[in-house]
Each structure stands twice: as C-alpha cells, then as structure tokens.
Amino acid sequence: MTIHIYKDVDTQSQAAAGLFAAQILQKPDCVLGFATGSTPLGTYAALIDLYKRGIADFSTVRTFNLDEYVGMSRTHEQSYYRFMVENLFDQVNIPKDNYRLPDGMAKDLNAECAGYERAIDDAGGIDLLLLGIGLNSHIGFNEPEARFSDGTHVVDLTESTIEANKRFFATASEVPRQAISMGIGSIMRARAIALVINGAAKADITKQALQGPVVPDVPGSILRFHPNVTVLLDEAAASKL
Numbered sequence: 618m619t620i621h622i623y624k625d626v627d628t629q630s631q632a633a634a635g636l637f638a639a640q641i642l643q644k645p646d647c648v649l650g651f652a653t654g655s656t657p658l659g660t661y662a663a664l665i666d667l668y669k670r671g672i673a674d675f676s677t678v679r680t681f682n683l684d685e686y687v688g689m690s691r692t693h694e695q696s697y698y699r700f701m702v703e704n705l706f707d708q709v710n711i712p713k714d715n716y717r718l719p720d721g722m723a724k725d726l727n728a729e730c731a732g733y734e735r736a737i738d739d740a741g742g743i744d745l746l747l748l749g750i751g752l753n754s755h756i757g758f759n760e761p762e763a764r765f766s767d768g769t770h771v772v773d774l775t776e777s778t779i780e781a782n783k784r785f786f787a788t789a790s791e792v793p794r795q796a797i798s799m800g801i802g803s804i805m806r807a808r809a810i811a812l813v814i815n816g817a818a819k820a821d822i823t824k825q826a827l828q829g830p831v832v833p834d835v836p837g838s839i840l841r842f843h844p845n846v847t848v849l850l851d852e853a854a855a856s857k858l
C-alpha cells in the first residue's frame with residue numbers, strides 16, 4: 618500500500634485523476650471501477666478536465682460501479698446511475714453501452730448480482746477501481762460484519778449509513794434500506810485500487826483502516842492485503858496517522 622498525503626482536496630483530486638488517465642493511456646480498452654459519494658466528485662471533475670484537454674479518451678473504456686440502491690429507478694435523482702451520468706459519463710466520450718451499474722429495480726435481485734459479477738469477469742476483470750470509504754469504514758456498501766463478503770450481493774444498510782446518507786433525501790424514511798454492492802471479494806479482485814479519503818471527519822476511520830487490525834468489522838482494513846493499492850489522503854484525513 619502506497620500512501621500519499623496532499624495539502625488539499627484539489628491537489629488530491631488531480632493526483633487521483635492522473636492515475637486514471639495513466640491507466641487509460643496504458644490500456645485504452647481498460648475496465649475501470651467507479652464509486653459514488655462526495656469523495657470522488659473532485660476526481661471526476663479533474664477527469665472531465667483531462668478529457669476536455671484531449672488527455673483522457675474514454676471512447677473504448679468500460680466501467681462498473683460499486684453499488685446501487687435497491688428499489689431506485691435510474692432516473693431517481695438520488696440513484697447512483699444518475700449520479701454517474703451527471704457527474705462524469707455525460708461529460709466525457711464514454712459510449713452508453715460501456716458503463717454499467719447494478720440494476721436496483723431488478724425483479725430477481727440475486728440473479729442481478731450473479732449477472733453483474735459474471736459481466737465483470739467477462740470484461741476481463743477491473744484494471745483500476747476507485748474507492749471512497751464510509752464513516753464506519755464501509756467500502757462500496759460492505760458494512761461492518763462478522764466476516765468478509767465475496768461477490769456482488771444484496772446488502773442491508775446499517776443505521777449509521779442510513780443516518781449518513783439521509784442528507785441527500787427529504788427525510789430519513791426515504792433513504793433506501795438495501796443496496797446491491799460489489800462484495801469485498803469483487804473489490805479485492807481488481808488489479809489496482811485507488812482509495813481516496815478526505816476531511817477531518819474521516820481521520821479516525823482512516824487510522825483504523827490503515828493502521829489498525831485487519832478485521833471484517835472495519836471493512837476498509839482488508840485493503841492492506843491487496844498487492845496494489847494507492848491511498849490518496851488530504852492532510853485532514855491523514856491527521857491521526
């Protein structure tokens with residue numbers, strides 16, 4: 618695990634976008650994994666800038682997102698599908714057929730999970746996966762549990778995640794209670810991972826994940842067993858290391 622600390626979120630975002638642009642340069646038909654949340658917004662803005670300047674070309678890139686809420690249509694303003702379209706896909710030259718998120722409206726959720734995992738395999742696996750981390754150390758929507766999960770699966774969101782995400786909804790009761798998420802196994806199978814963490818509120822969980830014991834109760838800690846993780850922190854997130 619290589620840890621880099623940046624003076625601010627802007628510099629951190631430029632560095633994270635640089636990793637993705639380099640991956641696309643090295644392998645124009647690469648498979649990227651993307652995340653939602655407030656953390657990756659700076660990275661996406663910097664990637665859009667690289668696209669506009671002719672540095673990053675998404676025309677043959679394929680992408681898989683980490684997760685999607687169950688029961689939420691793609692057009693819902695809080696769906697992760699819409700988040701990705703608005704914050705990245707519509708602003709770069711990625712063909713519509715080249716990006717995929719789990720379908721939270723699927724009638725058979727287990728079949729959707731199995732199909733999603735198979736699609737990642739069929740694409741040759743993920744070359745570079747962007748990750749944020751939740752306040753409880755969840756990665757994707759892999760919540761603290763008694764054991765690490767494997768493939769894409771349906772997750773019951775914890776009270777703390779519902780609480781953290783209610784800021785995006787009118788009331789807490791509107792926050793979905795379930796999501797489809799890549800599992801810890803799906804994440805660990807990515808060939809390379811860029812973990813981006815910023816802000817003082819994440820300083821404790823950053824320390825736990827990067828320097829505490831590797832336990833399923835701190836899902837992000839598993840990344841220490843991955844052979845190719847680049848961690849990008851701002852000074853506030855790194856302040857307790």
Ligand code: GLP
Nearest residue numbers: 652654655656749750751757758
């Ligand atoms: C969300 C997502 C995660 C994300 C995390 C942190 O619920 N499922 O992929 O990393 O929470 O979000 P934020 O970046 O807004 O702190």
